[in-house]
Amino acid sequence: MVTTDRFVTLTADDPRLRLHLMGRDGTRGDRVRPVLVSSLNPHLFRSVQLNEWTFEYVDVAALRRPSLMKVWLLALRPETWVLSLAPMVSVLGILLGTSTALSMTEVLSVISGIIALHAAINLFDDYHDHMRGWDRVESHGGARVLAQGWLRAGEVRTVAWTLFVVACAIGLHVLATRSAGPMALVAVGAFLAGLEFAVSRFGLKYRGYAEIAAWFMFGPMLTVGLNWALTGGWSLSALLLGSLFGSVALLAIHLKNFENILTDGQARLLTWPVRAGFDASKTFTVLCSGLLMFSFALVLVFVTPWPERLIALVALVSGIGPLLGRVSRIKSPVAGEMRGLYRGALRLAWLLFAGFVVGDLIHFWGDQFVSAL
Amino acid sequence: MQIKIYSPSDFPSYLPKLNGLYDELFRDGKGFRSRLIGRIGSALGLESRVIDLLGQTIEFIHNASLLHDDLVDRSALRRGKPAAWTKYTPEYAVLAGDYLLARVMVNLSAHGNIRLIQETAQAISDLLEGEWIQDSLVRDMSVRLTDLDRVHNLKTGSLFKWCLRAPFIAKHRVDDRLLGRLEECGTILGVLFQRSDDLLDFDVRNDEGKAILGDLKSGYLNSFSVWLLAEFRENDRARFERAIKCQSLGEFKSAIGEEHFESRLRDFDQENQRLIDLYQHRLQELQADLLPDEVSVTRDLKELPQLLYWRKRN
Numbered sequence: 159m160v161t162t163d164r165f166v167t168l169t170a171d172d173p174r175l176r177l178h179l180m181g182r183d184g185t186r187g188d189r190v191r192p193v194l195v196s197s198l199n200p201h202l203f204r205s206v207q208l209n210e211w212t213f214e215y216v217d218v219a220a221l222r223r224p225s226l227m228k229v230w231l232l233a234l235r236p237e238t239w240v241l242s243l244a245p246m247v248s249v250l251g252i253l254l255g256t257s258t259a260l261s262m263t264e265v266l267s268v269i270s271g272i273i274a275l276h277a278a279i280n281l282f283d284d285y286h287d288h289m290r291g292w293d294r295v296e297s298h299g300g301a302r303v304l305a306q307g308w309l310r311a312g313e314v315r316t317v318a319w320t321l322f323v324v325a326c327a328i329g330l331h332v333l334a335t336r337s338a339g340p341m342a343l344v345a346v347g348a349f350l351a352g353l354e355f356a357v358s359r360f361g362l363k364y365r366g367y368a369e370i371a372a373w374f375m376f377g378p379m380l381t382v383g384l385n386w387a388l389t390g391g392w393s394l395s396a397l398l399l400g401s402l403f404g405s406v407a408l409l410a411i412h413l414k415n416f417e418n419i420l421t422d423g424q425a426r427l428l429t430w431p432v433r434a435g436f437d438a439s440k441t442f443t444v445l446c447s448g449l450l451m452f453s454f455a456l457v458l459v460f461v462t463p464w465p466e467r468l469i470a471l472v473a474l475v476s477g478i479g480p481l482l483g484r485v486s487r488i489k490s491p492v493a494g495e496m497r498g499l500y501r502g503a504l505r506l507a508w509l510l511f512a513g514f515v516v517g518d519l520i521h522f523w524g525d526q527f528v529s530a531l
Numbered sequence: 532m533q534i535k536i537y538s539p540s541d542f543p544s545y546l547p548k549l550n551g552l553y554d555e556l557f558r559d560g561k562g563f564r565s566r567l568i569g570r571i572g573s574a575l576g577l578e579s580r581v582i583d584l585l586g587q588t589i590e591f592i593h594n595a596s597l598l599h600d601d602l603v604d605r606s607a608l609r610r611g612k613p614a615a616w617t618k619y620t621p622e623y624a625v626l627a628g629d630y631l632l633a634r635v636m637v638n639l640s641a642h643g644n645i646r647l648i649q650e651t652a653q654a655i656s657d658l659l660e661g662e663w664i665q666d667s668l669v670r671d672m673s674v675r676l677t678d679l680d681r682v683h684n685l686k687t688g689s690l691f692k693w694c695l696r697a698p699f700i701a702k703h704r705v706d707d708r709l710l711g712r713l714e715e716c717g718t719i720l721g722v723l724f725q726r727s728d729d730l731l732d733f734d735v736r737n738d739e740g741k742a743i744l745g746d747l748k749s750g751y752l753n754s755f756s757v758w759l760l761a762e763f764r765e766n767d768r769a770r771f772e773r774a775i776k777c778q779s780l781g782e783f784k785s786a787i788g789e790e791h792f793e794s795r796l797r798d799f800d801q802e803n804q805r806l807i808d809l810y811q812h813r814l815q816e817l818q819a820d821l822l823p824d825e826v827s828v829t830r831d832l833k834e835l836p837q838l839l840y841w842r843k844r845n
Contacts, residue, residue, distance in 0.1 A: 164805075165812040195809065198680055198688075199718040212812070214805075420664075420681065492664055492682065494673025 165195065167212045178213050179289055181310030190215050193307035194293050201424065211291060216307055223308045233303045233314060235280045237504050241372075241410065242276045243269065244511040245380045245403035251518040252395050253388060255462060260388065264332060268384070271328035274321045281318035285311055295425050369430055372411040377404015395461045402453040406510060409446040410503035413485075416443065417499045420491035436491060443485045447478055466521045470513030477506035541634050552615055552627050556594050559610040564589045564694050567835075571698045574828045581701050584642055588651060589694060591631040596658055598628035603666060604749070608742075647700050654693040661685030670750040672775060673764070679754050680722055688721025695720075695832070709820040712813060716832065719810045723840040726803055729753035734780055735796060736842055743780050758799050759787060807836040 166183075168175045177184050178192045192213035223229060250265055284304055287293060293305040303309045378400030385396035415422065415429040416439045423432045431439040454474055458467055481502045488495045542549045565586035572582035600606070601614040602624045608614060616624035632655060639648050665682045668674050695713040699705075731741040733755055746753045752760070752775075763771040770786065777783040784792050814829050821828065837843060 164808050167812070167816055197715065197718070198684060198722055199715055201714065210816075212809075214809075424681075490664055490667030492671075492674065492678040493667055494671045497673065497675070 163215075165212055165214050166192070167210050170209045170211070175211060178211070180312045181307070183213075183215065186215065189218055191218050191221070191307050191310075192216075193221075194288070194291070194305065196305065197294050211294070218307075221307050223306075229303055229308045230317075233281060233284065233309060233317075234277045236277075237501070237508075238280060239273055239276050240504060240507045240511050241376045241403075241407050242272050242380065244406070244507060244514070245376060245400060246272050246384055247511070248399045248403065248514050249381045249384050249396050251514065252393070252399070252462065253385070255518070255521065267328050267332050271325045271332070274325035274328065278318045278321035278325060281314050281321065285314045285318060288314075295421075368415065369408050369412050373404040373408040376407035377401060398453070398456050398461055402450070402457050403507075405446065405450040405453045406503075406507045409443070409450060410500060410507060412439075412442060412446055413481075413503045414500035416440075417496050423491075440485055440488065444482065447482055450474070450478065466517030466524075467514075469517045469520070470510055473509040473513030474506070477509040481506060541638075542630075548619060548623065549627065549630070552619060552623065555612070555618075556598070556615065557590065559612065560590070560594065562586075562590065564593055564690060567694045567831075568698060570831045571695070571828055572701070574831060575698050575702050575825060577698060577701055581642075582698075584638060585697050585701060588635050588639060588697075589690060591635045592651075592655060592658070592693075593690060595628040595631035596662070598624045598631070600662070603662070611740075644701060644703075646703075646705055647697060650693060650697060650700055654689045657685045657689035661687075661689065668751065672752060672771075674752050674757060675761075676754055676757050679725075679757065683722055683725040683754075684718055687725045688718050691720040691724065692717030704822075704825075706820065709817070712817045712820060716810060716813050716817065719806055719813065720835055720839055723803060723806055723810075723836050726754050726799075727840045727842060729755045730799075732756075733759075733783075733792075738842065744777070744783065747775060747783070748778065755799060759792065759795050763787065803840055807840065810836050 166178075168178060174184065179194070181191055183190070183192045193216045195212040195214050197212075224232075246268060250260070250268065253260055254265075288304040288311055293302075304311055304314060378397055381396040381400035381403070382392055385391075385393050412430065416431040419429075419431045419436060419439065422429050430442070434442060451474070454471065458471070461467075481499075484495050484499070484502065490496075542553055544550060568585045568589055569582055572585060577585075597609060598615055601609050602616040602621050606614055607617055614624075615627065635651060635655075636648070639651055661682050661684070665686060668678070668682065692714050695717045696710050699709065699713065727736070729746070731737045731739070732744060732746045732753055734743050735755075737743075747756055756775075760771055760774055763774065774783060774786040777786055811833070814832055817832075818826060818829055
């Protein structure tokens with residue numbers, strides 16, 4: 159251990175390391191927080207310094223932390239919930255439209271459970287990245303609330319587990335009212351897939367498979383699985399909706415990785431954009447967008463042909479056009495245009511989701527209105 | 532050691548104008564990097580011919596980058612005099628820079644330390660990568676400090692890292708942990724040097740009389756510009772747009788407010804003092820990896836951040 163008044167460096171086998179990572183140093187009380195120091199050296203991952211962890215002792219008052227609510231909102235990353243919410247709600251919309259017996263309680267339970275699970279996975283993602291030291295070299299990724307010392311790792315872990323327990327409780331409640339086997343299978347599968355994405359024990363996130371995994375996890379696995387769990391059978395509609403929303407997730411994850419191509423490349427993280435290259439990644443964005451439009455066309459043709467679906471089409475086109483325009487203008491990996499590509503993709507997902515919801519609502523209320531007449 | 536450290540064999544007399552070009556280039560430089568090499572090399576007990584070789588190498592690389600940089604940026608002046616590409620031709624500037632890099636490889640390969648050659652090749656590669664990326668930042672008004680740090684790590688930091696590591700490699704002290712620590716120190720020095728250079732653009736501690744607002748006028752937001760203007764870029768776009776179009780420092784300070792300028796300067800200095808403290812911490816870590824006869828190196832390294840950032844000795 160090497161220490162000056164302001165900094166301390168601990169080796170990987172130092173018993174004090176875990177305490178420091180959890181946001182405490184054991185001697186200075188709550189007034190001072192050990193904050194992990196990010197290295198300015200982009201080659202850290204090639205260096206033996208990876209086994210050393212440097213912390214800065216920072217006065218909590220000097221952390222310039224926003225309000226606690228804002229910090230937790232940042233940590234929970236609600237802007238990402240759309241990736242799991244949209245496919246589930248679209249399937250529920252189809253089932254309600256085909257008069258499948260679903261109670262409002264069940265619908266709200268499923269939605270709440272999904273949100274709780276997704277939020278838990280986001281928190282586990284940040285927690286594990288912090289504990290494994292990714293925050294030392296990656297200046298992006300996650301909500302950065304731990305990297306900036308705004309929350310302690312222990313707090314994040316506690317809330318993550320709490321949300322996970324809530325999600326399980328909701329899931330068990332729904333299981334009690336439906337065929338337990340299929341639902342349990344889907345739930346466990348979704349959680350394990352989400353955990354692998356967050357914790358990355360097999361490193362899929364950084365080996366170029368994140369995009370494919372995202373398409374599957376946020377797409378057909380969710381929609382077909384949910385449909386099967388609620389009806390006992392499979393449906394083409396669920397599959398096509400899965401393909402559509404899976405394509406949205408594919409585009410979002412690709413743009414997230416593309417946005418970070420420089421930092422990931424320097425850190426030798428072999429994401430798809432790093433392996434394919436800058437120019438090929440731009441082309442891949444166009445291909446993903448094409449897949450998205452094609453999937454939507456299939457939905458229009460084969461999934462209960464409500465004209466209200468056109469609202470979603472307008473939302474999709476109005477979102478994807480500007481996004482593709484931005485990507486085409488990008489000339490370098492540090493260009494200003496690179497920043498916010500992932501956020502742009504999430505905005506597109508929300509637009510599409512809103513388009514589906516508005517269309518469904520117009521359809522249901524329209525039917526009821528006509529019936530009343 | 533000499534700063535003008537090349538021999539007739541480096542630049543054949545039958546090549547027109549080459550000697551004259553290099554004479555002017557090397558005459559006016561401060562030779563900071565080669566002096567640093569000299570001090571570290573002497574502390575490590577390297578032979579004088581090896582110290583000269585290392586000093587020549589870094590000066591060749593640095594000046595090659597200046598020759599190319601001035602042409603890429605279309606800078607008319609270098610060190611207060613016409614840049615090489617204006618005095619001679621752009622073609623000569625390109626060829627002269629390439630020739631310096633080629634001489635580096637010739638001289639190092641004659642020396643025969645393969646690890647040193649690898650280290651040097653990597654430094655040149657990083658330098659060029661940084662130049663490539665930086666070129667795309669001109670007229671990019673949404674660049675952030677983290678983006679600039681990444682570029683400067685490659686462009687400026689690569690040579691500082693080389694200065695710290697090369698003497699040890701020349702001594703065949705190829706200890707990964709030692710070299711890793713030196714790399715961390717070099718990274719911090721590179722950032723501090725660049726940020727200090729960026730302050731000169733705003734006439735802060737500008738004893739060398741560098742041109743004011745040169746970066747901003749050519750459409751490049753340097754690290755201090757980003758630091759000053761970040762909150763306007765997010766919250767007061769009109770003010771931001773007004774500030775980036777200013778043609779004089781007085782106009783610029785009026786646009787953003789004198790008080791804001793001074794307050795942000797204090798914050799910037801505080802943040803960089805934090806980096807200096809982190810550097811000193813890294814030096815303490817380094818001491819544990821040095822052999823007893825190498826410990827005096829840290830004495831020379833200790834004062835570097837003060838020199839580079841505050842531009843003064845302790």
